[in-house]
Amino acid sequence: MQVFIAQVINGLSLGSIYVLLATGFNLLLIVAMIIHFAYPQVVVFSMYIAWVVLRYTNDNVVLAVLAAIGSSILLNLVSAPLFQKIMKNREEVDINTTMVLSLGIGMIITDILSHGFNKGLPIAFPEALAGTRPLLRVGLISILSGQVSSLLVGVVAVSGIFLLLYKTRAGRAFRAIAEDPAGARLVGIPIVRTGLESYALSGILGGLIAVLLAMLLGYTSPGLGELVAHKVLAVSIIAGLGNLVGGLVVGLALGILEALVQGYISGSWSNAIAFVVMLVVMLFRPRGLFGIKL
Amino acid sequence: MAPSETLLSLEKVSVAYGHINALREVDLEVRRGEIVVLIGANGAGKTTLLETSLGINTPLAGVIRFKDKPIGGVPADRNVRSGICLVPEGRGVFASMSVLDNLLLGAHHNMHNVQKNLRRVYEWFPRLAERKHQIARTLSGGERQMLAIGRALMSAPELIMVDEPSLGLAPIVVNDIFEILVHLNQEGYTILLSEQNAYKSLKCAHRGYVLETGRVSLSGTAEELLNDPGVRAAYIGA
Amino acid sequence: MSLALYYFLAITAIYILMSWGLYLPYRVAHLHFLTVANMLISGYLAGFLVQNLGFSFWIALILGFAAGGILGYLISLFIGDAPTFTVVIVGFTFIYVSRTVVENLKAVGGTMGMFGLPTVAGTPSTHRTVLLILLYVLVVVVGFLIYRFEHSRLGRAASAVFVDKDLATSLGVDIKRMGRLVQTFSSLIAGGCGVLYGFIYRSYHLDFFTFHLVGIFMTVIFVGGYATMWGTVIAAPALYGLTLILPTEVASWRIVIYGAILIAVLVLKPEGFITRRLAYRVENALTRKRKRHITDPKGD
Helix, strand or coil: HHHHHHHHHHHHHHHHHHHHHHHHHHHHHHHCCCCCHHHHHHHHHHHHHHHHHHHCCCCCCCHHHHHHHHHHHHHHHHHHHHHHHCCCCCCCCCCCHEEEEEHHHHHHHHHHHHCCCHCCCCCEECCCCCCCCCCECCCCEEEEEEHHHHHHHHHHHHHHHHHHHHHHHHHHHHHHHHCCHHHHHCCCCHHHHHHHHHHHHHHHHHHHHHHHHHHHHCCCCCCHHHHHHHHHHHHEEEEHCCHHHHHHHHHHHHHHHHHHHHHCHHHHHHHHHHHHHHHHHHHCCCCCCCCCCC | CCCEEEEEEEEEEEEEEEEEEEEEEEEEEEECCCEEEEECCCCCCHHHCCCCCHCCCCCEEEEEEEEEEEEECCCCCHHHHHCEEEEEECCCCCCCEEEHHHHHHHCCCCCCCHHHHHHHHHHHHHHHHHHCCHHHHHHHHHHHHHHHHHHHHHHCCCCCECCCCCCCCCCCHHHHHHHHHHCCCHCCCEEEEEECCHHHHHHHHHEEEEEEEEEEEEEEEHHHHCCCCHHHHHCCCC | CCCHHHHHHHHHHHHHHHHHHHHHHHHHCCCCHHHHHHHHHHHHHHHHHHHHHHHCCHHHHHHHHHHHHHHHHHHHHCCCCCHHHHHHHHHHHHHHHHHHHHHHCCHHHHCEEEEECCCCCHHHHHHHHHHHHHHHHHHHHHHHHHHHCCCCHHHHHHHHHHHCCHHHHHHCCCCHHHHHCCCCHHHHHHHHHHHHHHHHHHHCHHCCCHHHHHHHHHHHHHHHHCCHHHHHHHHHHHHHHHHHHHHHHHCCCCHHHHHHHHHHHHHHCCCCCCCHHHHHHHHHHHHHHCCCCCCHHHHH
């Protein structure tokens, strides 16, 4: 029972990270009309930036968080014109070209990380961020402060982003473009500008995710980007590309499922779960469990 | 109701999609307080004219003026803010979003008076008030048209352009919609609408233009057009 | 011959073959990354057969091809007509899963890999010669087959599918069969490449078969030109050679360099360097010289 509770908490933290990643990815997909395979790599890059800032400012967490968010936004906004240039029209996703472009960006980021930082070996986050102090003891299991803070921040972030999407003017504009870009134009919603806004928003999300990952995992490495990238795609595909609510459900479910497998079976197989489920869904229900919302 | 200043004017406007000339040297004007009708068959260029006036397309040649200021090339969102809006044909609403969200989208560029405008729209269309949290997809055809018009009203426009309001609606519902348009006009809104079905629209309008393959082939008061034998033959009773 | 030349020629041949393996499915808009997984699986399979079970290289090679083809065929039954995105993810998944499986399999050396594979024929230098001959025979054969495909009814159908899947279907093209065909063929080639790749170095290691390979082959076809097969022939040696002539310091950043070149090409010259029009003109010029009747009018 104790393992179960601990793993569910872990799972919720992990799950909220998946949800945020999937939401950032989906936003870019449905508002900016691009497939950004390298979005998780942008996140991992921001983790590295946060680490550097922590190193040089004597563990100033606030600065590190701001730096992470800043670098995500910057990377997104820098790649925006590249994506815009290769898109054939603004109202439909050009899957092939945006995918290849983002794969290229991912290649570059991952390799820079492999060469430029710590010779490509994993780097650990200091105590200030990756709280490894046990906060609670439930029987034999201790719940670390990092897990609790990432859970709290994760829940707040997920609620925040969904509130933004469903209850604010900007969110309405995003959803309008997601449903019908031509119709949105006729209402006077500026497509290109709103598209850029979505780059910025997923940038902010990206920075937050970087911080959350640092808190939950306590480390980062160049390979983390690829692994997480594939998981996020798995979540999006299982839920249905572009499906925000689906991403919420599947992200949380996957997080909890992985955590349970980690707790009861073993670590390396928990990663396989996502892929196996994804393969099955893709082969038998290619539109995802909740439907594609492109 | 004496129409006065010119709200929208098109002078020798030509629009092309690639090699296709959609509009050729169109002259048109809509004066404040009028209801003006654009009649024409499918493909005549009615939608192009309305969308170009909104700012979706940039004219190849000619000048479009709104309230005496040229707006050729000005993007749609700015024109919406200046007081023009379009109730598009068929895609007036976002089917997956609620009635309320749709209306709020109409106020995207006019959020300061949102509550006041919402109340007015609900007065005009009590059925929308009843269904404000319903997903637009579940509304009937007539209710969706009302939602589209209500959404246009949320931007507090001076000129409302409506593209084929009667399309796909039952005759009784069409009558309702035209009644609404007439009432809106009496309240002070200027209306430019396009229609394939000329009779009902000309009956409520002040003036009209007939578009044929991108050109204005005939124009005049609604009375004149209704009695014109060519118009009667081609467009009335269709 | 010098070792450096040997590696250059051998690896270039692999690059050409594998990039063709990516090029062919992309003719129907599929990025068939499964081929890298095919390399890995067939490669380790062959290594295991030769080193642990004493099979001859040639049998292992044939089995490697077969394994690639069979796996490619089976998977294509599901994704033959799937959207590009799906094909990409399935490919990535298999790469990931097969890497994980190999990592955990002691029998094929796990993370250590396999070393000291026997030579293909006699002395190391004969081994190298034989491999090179084999590789380039393969290049010629595969190139010939692809050339025939391009200039056949199937090739035109593939172009139609690339431009508009629904239109192609309404014209009578069997998308599923086309997809299955190109995917199976590519996976077959990739399987053989995996075996050969290992024997070039006489070892197998997980580091040989990473996602980097995906990036490299993708760069080759998009920089060379994804619309014709000749782009790969030029881009593969050029890109691989580039990293050999650069100073080692810079060369270690080759993935970044490839990525940058890829992005630059996508933005500036989207069809790649050898565009379809250029290839067509050259081909025309050559065949006109031999006074052959052109039966294939320019069709996109």
